[in-house]
Amino acid sequence: MIRSILILLVALSVNFAQAADTHVLTDTNGKPIECILLDYERGHVLLEMAGEKYSLPLSRFSPASNRAVLDWAADRALRNGEVRIHISGANRNSERDEDNRQIQHVNYEVTIQNDSKLDIDGLEVEYKIYWLDGRVEVSDPFYFWIDRGEVIKRLNVRERFRFETARITLNEREKRKDTSIGIWVRLYRNGQALHEVSYPSGLLQRVDWKNMSLEAIY
Structure with missing residues (x-):
């Protein structure tokens, strides 16, 4: 029983972390893309969509989505002590x-x-x-x-x-x-x-x- 509760708590904490990094980005064609942001480096964003991970250039996204990704990456770097x-x-x-x-x-x-x-x-x-x-x-x-x-x-x-x-x-x-x-x-x-x-x-x-x-x- 205790083990089940611990597993549930871990699962909830993971879900909260993922929910905090879930974004709806827009590509250059105006198509919305719901994804989980994972990392950013040298003009590429690592994200997860439908359980699959992709590394995509920022040029694939609209200017507003570019700004959202960079803001997310900057705040994340600060929180991580980078x-x-x-x-x-x-x-x-x-x-x-x-x-x-x-x-x-x-x-x-x-x-x-x-x-x-x-x-x-x-x-x-x-x-x-x-x-x-x-x-x-x-x-x-x-x-x-x-x-x-x-x-x-x-x-x-x-x-x-x-x-x-x-x-x-x-x-x-x-x-x-x-x-x-x-x-x-x-x-x-x-x-x-x-x-x-x-x-x-x-x-x-x-x-x-x-x-x-x-x-x-x-």
Whole structure:
């Protein structure tokens, strides 16, 4: 009985995955083609129709269907992590204020690299940098963050887009200091979050992704 239930669950998950990739394309003669998209590479789309697999050139399809295939392939590449996000360790620069208290400026270098099989357009990068305020107990879950972003109009195959984030300023107050927590980076396309990475890797279990920054309160 348990084995039957497991088989059913696997079958359902496969069906859901297939349904998500089922499209109705149109060929150059205006004929609709219902198919399951499987892969895309170098101007050819691998698809399944009536249980058979075919590799067809995009030139067989209408301009609108071409766009649909390329959008599907780009989103799939992002979900699969084929557009990599690399975050370098925190860059820290320290100085003293007029009261001889330490001030530390922290930022990160982020690299977005396209390791997929196609050029991808319409990328947006959003990131949040988090830190704990030294005026509250370390055990208190209250923290601050800043919100920033970058727009990548087009990222060709094997191309890299590198940028430095905005800086946060950590202050020393009496015997207590602000403490940086890390950075969370998300990749969006057409308004949909498709891939994310944090540094350090355990950051996602410590903080929430929220739409309103507390930077102004700070």
